[in-house]
Amino acid sequence: MPPEGAVTRFAPSPTGPLHLGHAYAALVAAGRAGPSGKFLLRIEDIDRERCRESYIRAIVDDLTWLGLTWHGPVWRQSDHLAAHRAALKRLAADGLLYPCRCTRGDIRAALSAPQEGAPVIGPDGFVYPGACRGRTMAEAGAQDALRLDMRRALARVGQLSFTENGPLRGGHHRIDPDWMIANVGDVVLSRRDMGTSYHLSVVMDDAAQGITEITRGVDLFDATGIHVLLQALLELPSVTYWHHDLIRDDAGKRLAKRDDARALSTLRDQGATPAGIRANLGLPPAP
Numbered sequence: 001m002p003p004e005g006a007v008t009r010f011a012p013s014p015t016g017p018l019h020l021g022h023a024y025a026a027l028v029a030a031g032r033a034g035p036s037g038k039f040l041l042r043i044e045d046i047d048r049e050r051c052r053e054s055y056i057r058a059i060v061d062d063l064t065w066l067g068l069t070w071h072g073p074v075w076r077q078s079d080h081l082a083a084h085r086a087a088l089k090r091l092a093a094d095g096l097l098y099p100c101r102c103t104r105g106d107i108r109a110a111l112s113a114p115q116e117g118a119p120v121i122g123p124d125g126f127v128y129p130g131a132c133r134g135r136t137m138a139e140a141g142a143q144d145a146l147r148l149d150m151r152r153a154l155a156r157v158g159q160l161s162f163t164e165n166g167p168l169r170g171g172h173h174r175i176d177p178d179w180m181i182a183n184v185g186d187v188v189l190s191r192r193d194m195g196t197s198y199h200l201s202v203v204m205d206d207a208a209q210g211i212t213e214i215t216r217g218v219d220l221f222d223a224t225g226i227h228v229l230l231q232a233l234l235e236l237p238s239v240t241y242w243h244h245d246l247i248r249d250d251a252g253k254r255l256a257k258r259d260d261a262r263a264l265s266t267l268r269d270q271g272a273t274p275a276g277i278r279a280n281l282g283l284p285p286a287p
Contacts, residue, residue: 010070017062040070042074058265098137164242166242214239
């Protein structure tokens with residue numbers, strides 16, 4: 001049963017058509033809100049190069065066709081960048097950010113140098129080796145990303161933990177600082193082409209929208225520690241989590257937006273129905 005009065009959200013990026021995996025995520029989020037809660041729709045459109053207005057219209061159309069309704073207007077992440085910048089300014093004032101000029105190629109080259117063990121892959125890809133960690137914010141330029149100094153950030157907070165309500169990894173989880181340093185590292189909180197990042201914007205917007213339970217794919221489970229840490233650093237409300245399984249193709253590969261054969265618009269054109277989509281995803285009929 002969903003928590004009484006839960007506030008959940010579905011937060012797609014408008015960079016392609018919705019597919020069966022998105023349908024599952026949206027229906028799970030709406031179901032977790034239940035009759036006494038609120039289900040919200042957020043468009044995460046901070047990637048201005050890839051986001052398209054046509055995809056936003058298609059998202060609303062597909063969700064409406066599925067029979068979903070949401071409370072209040074659609075939240076557009078790009079309308080709230082000022083709050084994200086204020087959070088960055090606060091973290092910088094606390095001495096927790098540093099500018100980074102490294103490209104992906106620089107990072108790959110640094111990690112390919114002779115050393116013990118293989119490079120560690122974290123929630124954002126290869127764990128950053130720290131080449132720019134000695135730089136100060138006074139040196140920051142327009143082409144720099146801003147990274148969170150993970151070791152310093154963890155030292156500013158006490159023991160962190162979160163509650164997972166989902167069936168895959170349910171229970172109370174303590175966040176191990178040593179694991180975060182070794183397996184997550186100094187994540188980017190402001191990309192040079194955005195002025196923010198997924199991790200920062202999702203935490204800020206969840207707090208601003210009053211989300212109480214975050215539902216999302218289990219592939220984001222390891223990112224939860226980053227978000228709980230940011231909540232603590234920015235004194236934002238804590239939330240609970242529900243990480244669900246991913247919808248995969250016949251070969252076991254996670255669905256991608258380029259998989260047009262499973263796009264909701266394609267399935268609709270082929271005669272699919274909302275009830276059939278629910279049944280195909282193993283979900284109960286609409287209430």
